[in-house]
Amino acid sequence: MSKATIVLEVLRYRPEQEQEPTFQIYESEYREDWVVLDAINHIKDHIDGTLSYRWSCRMGVCGSCGMMINGEPKLSCATFLRDYYPDPIRVEPLANFPIERDLVIVMDDFMEKLTSVKPWILREHEKPISEGEYRQTPAELARYKQFSMCINCMLCYSACPVYALDPQFTGPAAIALAHRYNLDSRDQGRSWREQVLSTEEGIWACTYVGTCTVVCPVDVDPAGAIQQAKLSTTTDWFRDVLMPWKGR
Amino acid sequence: MRKSSEPVFWFLFGAGGVIAAFLAPIHIVLTGIVGPAGGLESALEYERVLALVSHPVTKLYLFMLISLPLFHWAHRFRFTVVDLGLRASKRGIAFATYGSAAIGSILSALVLIRL
Numbered sequence: 001m002s003k004a005t006i007v008l009e010v011l012r013y014r015p016e017q018e019q020e021p022t023f024q025i026y027e028s029e030y031r032e033d034w035v036v037l038d039a040i041n042h043i044k045d046h047i048d049g050t051l052s053y054r055w056s057c058r059m060g061v062c063g064s065c066g067m068m069i070n071g072e073p074k075l076s077c078a079t080f081l082r083d084y085y086p087d088p089i090r091v092e093p094l095a096n097f098p099i100e101r102d103l104v105i106v107m108d109d110f111m112e113k114l115t116s117v118k119p120w121i122l123r124e125h126e127k128p129i130s131e132g133e134y135r136q137t138p139a140e141l142a143r144y145k146q147f148s149m150c151i152n153c154m155l156c157y158s159a160c161p162v163y164a165l166d167p168q169f170t171g172p173a174a175i176a177l178a179h180r181y182n183l184d185s186r187d188q189g190r191s192w193r194e195q196v197l198s199t200e201e202g203i204w205a206c207t208y209v210g211t212c213t214v215v216c217p218v219d220v221d222p223a224g225a226i227q228q229a230k231l232s233t234t235t236d237w238f239r240d241v242l243m244p245w246k247g248r
Numbered sequence: 249m250r251k252s253s254e255p256v257f258w259f260l261f262g263a264g265g266v267i268a269a270f271l272a273p274i275h276i277v278l279t280g281i282v283g284p285a286g287g288l289e290s291a292l293e294y295e296r297v298l299a300l301v302s303h304p305v306t307k308l309y310l311f312m313l314i315s316l317p318l319f320h321w322a323h324r325f326r327f328t329v330v331d332l333g334l335r336a337s338k339r340g341i342a343f344a345t346y347g348s349a350a351i352g353s354i355l356s357a358l359v360l361i362r363l
């Protein structure tokens with residue numbers, strides 16, 4: 001009996017040889033327990049070694065294998081072929097980012113946005129190591145834990161219609177991470193981050209469509225983080241205006 | 249002061265949303281459906297209603313009931329229009345939408361004050 005196969009329509013873009021991206025049809029071996037990434041690796045190893053894409057962990061941890069699969073941003077290592085079989089599957093690079101080559105996108109914009117919110121613990125004064133660590137209770141950890149699970153896969157940026165229209169938007173993951181540090185009892189950088197977050201390109205660009213939360217593979221709920229950030233910024237605003245003597 | 253005045257509009261949007269979702273339907277049912285169907289005959293007599301809405305607390309309540317949902321609409325409409333492609337005239341759209349809500353609020357205040 002011949003082996004089962006599945007058709008993958010893969011976007012190709014080789015800037016040295018073509019102006020516009022094109023689709024290439026591959027017929028990969030099909031196995032019930034294979035994910036889309038397995039099929040792409042099979043193509044790379046046995047059919048066409050020139051295909052370029054990113055991946056590493058194969059287990060939904062590294063966040064590098066994001067692709068548009070039938071138009072939806074997904075981790076290709078967590079998307080089973082059997083959910084599409086026997087229909088063909090269309091595989092494209094993540095939407096809303098420039099294409100570097102084939103399925104590889106240019107992620108510079110995301111990296112800039114991420115660093116712009118300083119997603120690390122900011123202290124006004126670092127205490128000396130001799131004074132010991134910054135301790136935290138389980139309840140304090142629970143406040144931000146969900147928002148700390150981000151694997152930087154950028155699926156939320158691909159899903160976000162606001163980012164698609166306005167690339168200046170700081171975007172879901174960066175805001176969720178900023179919020180994660182704002183909620184951290186060891187951090188003191190909130191008013192600093194607010195200068196980036198509380199702008200028209202920051203939280204206020206979000207119209208709460210919520211697709212970021214739908215596509216997030218690790219349930220970070222960036223849309224929820226943005227709404228929470230809007231609420232705390234609004235509270236700060238009213239406190240600053242109504243009680244200016246209560247400086248922060 | 250924060251960098252953006254957005255918190256004010258967002259607050260009005262949020263407050264208007266709550267009113268539009270929870271209070272407006274009650275009024276629509278009472279005065280729009282039950283009343284005309286004859287269910288509230290004595291309660292909706294002209295004199296009684298006039299006395300009710302002439303009370304300052306009722307006036308304030310009615311003002312919020314009218315004004316805040318206008319700002320809710322303004323915020324939604326502003327972002328919808330911008331997202332539909334009028335990004336370039338963002339400021340003008342914000343001005344027009346919140347301006348309309350403000351005019352509506354002023355008119356309703358005038359009507360209520362004169363009652």
Ligand code: SF4
Nearest residue numbers: 150151153154156216
């Ligand atoms: S918030 Fe979720 S979808 Fe967005 S980058 Fe992080 S893990 Fe990916």
Ligand code: FES
Nearest residue numbers: 057058063065077
């Ligand atoms: S390969 Fe690491 S998340 Fe898919």
